[in-house]
Amino acid sequence: MKSIAPAHLPHDRSLGEEEGAAIVVRDLSKAFDGRVVLDRVSCTVPAGQFVVLLGPSGCGKSTLFRCLTRLVEPDAGSVTIRGTEVTALKPAALEALRREVGFVFQQFNLVKRFSAIDNVLAARLATTPLWRVLLRRFRARDRQLALACLDSVGLMDQAYQRAERLSGGQQQRVAIARAFAQQAELILADEPISSLDPESSENVLQILQRAARERGFSVLCSLHQVDLAVRYADRIIALRQGRLFFDGPAAAFTPGLREDLYRAARS
Ligand SMILES: Nc1ncnc2c1ncn2[C@@H]1O[C@H](COP(=O)(O)OP(=O)(O)OP(=O)(O)O)[C@@H](O)[C@H]1O
Numbered sequence: 001m002k003s004i005a006p007a008h009l010p011h012d013r014s015l016g017e018e019e020g021a022a023i024v025v026r027d028l029s030k031a032f033d034g035r036v037v038l039d040r041v042s043c044t045v046p047a048g049q050f051v052v053l054l055g056p057s058g059c060g061k062s063t064l065f066r067c068l069t070r071l072v073e074p075d076a077g078s079v080t081i082r083g084t085e086v087t088a089l090k091p092a093a094l095e096a097l098r099r100e101v102g103f104v105f106q107q108f109n110l111v112k113r114f115s116a117i118d119n120v121l122a123a124r125l126a127t128t129p130l131w132r133v134l135l136r137r138f139r140a141r142d143r144q145l146a147l148a149c150l151d152s153v154g155l156m157d158q159a160y161q162r163a164e165r166l167s168g169g170q171q172q173r174v175a176i177a178r179a180f181a182q183q184a185e186l187i188l189a190d191e192p193i194s195s196l197d198p199e200s201s202e203n204v205l206q207i208l209q210r211a212a213r214e215r216g217f218s219v220l221c222s223l224h225q226v227d228l229a230v231r232y233a234d235r236i237i238a239l240r241q242g243r244l245f246f247d248g249p250a251a252a253f254t255p256g257l258r259e260d261l262y263r264a265a266r267s
Pocket residue numbers: 032033037055056057058059060061062063064
């Protein structure tokens with residue numbers, strides 16, 4: 001890995017900032033086959049903020065995402081989610097923690113032949129007795145919650161439509177409604193708009209931004225679209241060649257920094 005300049009950190013990261021944070025990453029490192037992909041990355045996702053993770057292709061964004069819930073095991077460093085040190089958890093506790101995180105993926109991960117509402121109800125599986133799942137007899141309160149979540153992403157009128165009949169943007173909104181229905185308060189969205197058209201992309205980002213501003217969710221979302229990141233995010237974390245390049249308010253991510261971030265990848 002090439003040597004690069006130190007990270008741009010507009011704030012001094014104080015312990016105060018980490019207190020009550022949704023995610024605290026400390027000195028996280030990961031190598032694949034001896035090649036360093038994350039190199040002592042430290043960053044913070046404050047509670048109740050919409051944070052966008054940026055960086056050139058191959059800089060380690062997905063690896064960082066996966067390390068957060070140990071879908072990929074980091075080699076060193078720590079991750080703390082809402083006060084729990086994820087990197088110290090035993091398997092059962094790790095499973096329980098993962099159920100408390102709403103995941104949104106690029107490929108939506110819906111059951112295509114199920115209706116929108118049944119896909120959202122999948123978020124309630126962990127707390128629903130098996131017989132109810134098998135007979136698709138979800139509790140009335142779970143159905144009400146699922147409908148409210150679909151309403152909050154503008155899809156109440158599509159609740160009984162099969163997922164496969166919805167547009168890509170609508171399917172991604174169902175996936176977000178499913179994350180809301182988990183009542184997880186932390187959403188990890190890995191490139192959620194990469195297969196969407198511009199209008200649907202903005203729609204999805206508005207929903208994630210509102211989830212933070214109006215509902216107090218903490219959202220970490222990786223994107224390739226810097227313009228959209230600057231417009232929608234409260235905070236930006238940027239990686240370059242596996243190292244932290246920037247961690248601060250979106251307003252402090254200047255055009256010069258943006259140019260540096262992507263120029264390094266081209267050189
Ligand atoms: N399981 C793996 N085994 C070996 N190498 C891997 C593995 N996962 C990722 N890598 C490598 O790690 C580097 C970082 O990959 P990662 O997917 O984290 O980057 P990214 O920033 O998310 O890229 P993109 O924006 O293109 O999705 C890449 O060089 C990739 O080839």
